[in-house]
Amino acid sequence: MAFGDYPAEYNPSVHGPYDPARYYGKADTPLAQVKLSELGAWIGRRNKGPQAIAGAISRAYWRWQHKYVQPKKAGIAPFLHVVFGGMGLFYIMNYGKLSHHKNYKYH
């Protein structure tokens, strides 16, 4: 699988049109339904390669796109998501510098 290719598991005659938000591999138990005792095994089953991580992020991005950006009458929500997400991200990035502005020595 090279750059720009579809996932290896994707088969147009079986899956129909390609949906970038969909995982075409064999589905595992969703994380929300995993019991604490099975969590280790669940994490062990994950594919932790860079390609898989990139794929997971891409699917999440497209899920967000389909839900908030692509609908016919989307609201302001996606823009505010970007704004607040950016606020959080840049706060974390700048935290080292911002921590000098603390007002109290002891908490």
Add this chain to the structure above:
Amino acid sequence: MLSRAAALSSQSTKTLVALARATATSAANNAAASSPDTSIVRPVRQEPGKVRHGFIPEEWFQAFYNKTGVTGPYTFLFTLSTYLVSKEVYILEHEYYSGLSLAIMWIAGIKILGPKLANVLDKQVDNIEKEWNEGRVQEKASLEGSIADEEKAQWSFEGQNFLIAAKRENVALQLEASYRERLALAYQAVKNRLDYQLEKANAERRISQRNLVEFVVARVKASITPDQEKQNINKCIADLALLAKA
């Protein structure tokens, strides 16, 4: 009329051919649409996800409800923020206050301009969709119109059947009339001949009778001698004398 009949029969064969073709293509379609097609789920355009306060997904609130009730998420948000602020994980420096003022302006802007802008943009979206659909809608309307025309043509063609039946009946009537006319003609001709024969026989009989009578009279007259005639006249005179006496 013959051509009409031919058209009728050809039409029925055409429909048969069409039927056969339809079944053939549907069979082909069925062959093409084997098992994989049924399991294909085509992605559909979603409705926008529900959010609260403009951007927080509704699902995050729902996740709290089973454990904490409806105030749970707000309690969590409040306690988390008090923790972050009091421990100065989130530091209230100058950017916080500038952000606060920006947030107020954003909220005001969204509340005041939002509905109007949404109205305008929704109208644009509807217009664009309508434009894209227009060709298809028109095509559909024209096809429906031609279907209606075709049905009307078929209906009027059925009317032709009635017309043909009426014409056939008319022709049958004409045939019957001419048959009866000729029948009457033949009857009349035969009757005339028979009448002629009858009249001829009558005339012949009459003539032969007259001839016989004339012949007999002539013979009787010929057989009367002058003596007999004299005697006869004398007898007549005597009779007349008797009558005159009486």
